[in-house]
Amino acid sequence: MKEEIKPIKTKDEPNLIPHLTIDCVVFGFHDSNLKILLLKWKNTKGWSLPGSVVMQEESIDEAAKRILKERTGLKDIFLRQFHTFGEVKRYDLERHRNLLSHLIERNLWYERAISIGYYALVDYKSVFPNPDEFTDDCEWWDLHDLPTLLFDHKQILDKAHHSLRLELNFQPIGYNLLPKKFTMPELQRLYEAILQKKIDPRNFQKKILKTGVVTRLDEVKKGVAHRAPFLYSFDCKKYQQVLEDGGLFFT
Amino acid sequence: MKEEIKPIKTKDEPNLIPHLTIDCVVFGFHDSNLKILLLKWKNTKGWSLPGSVVMQEESIDEAAKRILKERTGLKDIFLRQFHTFGEVKRYDLERHRNLLSHLIERNLWYERAISIGYYALVDYKSVFPNPDEFTDDCEWWDLHDLPTLLFDHKQILDKAHHSLRLELNFQPIGYNLLPKKFTMPELQRLYEAILQKKIDPRNFQKKILKTGVVTRLDEVKKGVAHRAPFLYSFDCKKYQQVLEDGGLFFT
DNA sequence: ACAAAAGTGTTAAGATTACACCCATGT
DNA sequence: ACATGGGTGTAATCTTAACACTTTTGT
Secondary structure, three states, X not given: OOOOOOOOOOOOOOOEEEEEEEEEEEEEEEOOEEXXXXXXXXXOOOEEOOEEEEEOOOOHXXXXXXXXXXXXXXXXXXXXXXXXXXXXXXXXXXXXHHHOOOOOOHHHOOOOXXXXXXXXXXXXXXXXXXXXXXXEXXXXXXXXXXXXXXXXXXXXXXXXXXXXXXXXXXXXXXXXHOOOOEOHHHHHHHHHHHHOOOOOHHHHHHHHXXXXXXXXXXXXXXXXXXXXXEEEEEOHHHHHHHHHOOOOOOO | OOOOOOOOOOOOOOOEEEEEEEEEEEEEEEOOEEEEEEEEEOOOOOEEOOEEEEEXXXXXXXXXXHHHHHHHOOOOOEEEEEEEEOOOOOOOHXXXXXXXXXXXXXXXXXXXXXXXXXXXEOOHHHOOOOOOOOXXXXXXXXXXXXXXXXXXXXXXXXXHHHHHHHHOOOOOHHHHHOOOOEXXXXXXXXXXXXXXOOOOHHHHHHHHHHHOOEEEEEEEOOOOOOOOOEEEEEOHHHHHHHXXXXXXXXX
16 A cells, blocks of 8 residues: 655744754664664665754754654654754755655755754664654664755765764763673773774773772673673763863873 | 933844854964853843854854854954754743843744854954944954853853864864964963863973974074073974874874 | 072983784684 | 683883972062
């Protein structure tokens, strides 16, 4: 049975703030790679970031949280606003009107929208990807093997990735991208994925342990091939303190 | 002769983007202190940051540039967007409606506005402060000796200051806050003002010179009491390269 | 001549880098 | 038994921090 697609009204609603949208870049970490959550628009080959409008009675942070809850099932997500995109002509409006005409009526597009970008850091395994009304697929994509993105979402994603790299030493990035218990090689591969370079494992371990932000547990990871690695967990208090005191200084 | 003040219409104009504003934190450096440019609202004791609305046909960066040009007379200004403020209730709306009722009619206020914050770095001496239609004074204030600010502008300012500190090692901050030719002690005092701590002059000079971002000129500063200090200028190419290669790492 | 700010070098401690072999486990 | 990834120490180099006196100039 063919799915019926109804154009949906999003412009001139009194309860939303006109010309303003939110886009979220959801980062996960899996198989030594950074992953991004993307949505595939119905009856197209186009993918986009999860996003939405801002309602009159919600803050922009709340709007971002609402979007993330709906797309990932997660309630308490680490979120950072990283940039607001306000060029007059952010992408080819006419082309997108045509591409998505079966989903959004021509007259419902704003001539111009300003978008506030957030990035989120989530534990890959606890996410349940969930498409929205415009999309029929929600999937993780490897940051270095992406499909073509709609709108200006490639630029937004690049900016988010750049911000993530800059903020690596000032935000609890490991804490939010890894599960509660993790191994030293996992943490190292996360840093390698973000910094895009190899790190010596002895030097890495020394540096991390010296800061005191992680604690080795009396436990090893089970069910892995080869030697069982120790498990670690973050010392949140210490982690926060180190971040406030000027960061970790990995380059 | 008493000045006549006419309420000015800023809501529901078709050419502006409703519910969206820009606020600018203009930093200067003078007398070893960071300074901020503030506007005094007519017939009040309230001060605010320079700001405005965004027009439909201009980008948000252009809007910020327009504001800065009007308030400082400067055309090419170093500008960084640092945060967008989108709480539902950013300040006491009713109180501000009353405070400024002689300037803005009650029904012209948005119930809610989202503000995009920019900070600007300018050469203190080349600025000609210039009030806008709502204000009758535009002045530099010491960052650590501020008047009470209207709206949520104290929070915006604090956030800008915090961003400035974090970005000190990644942005050409010295280049934009100092005149073309400057002395080593001036540069040091700028860093001390931003980092809020004393730095040893020998270590500071060594570190700065080693990076190669400044060049000593065959010239000393004239007309100063005591020993005449050498003048330096930035090597822009080298400066940019060092910033891209991971920053300067002052803490 | 004096006061005030500029200019400069050395040393010790700490941080970073480079580097290679053995260990534990699953197949 | 072997293949794979985990775990660990040391030495050399570089970076940072601590520290005090001389120079220059205007008053």
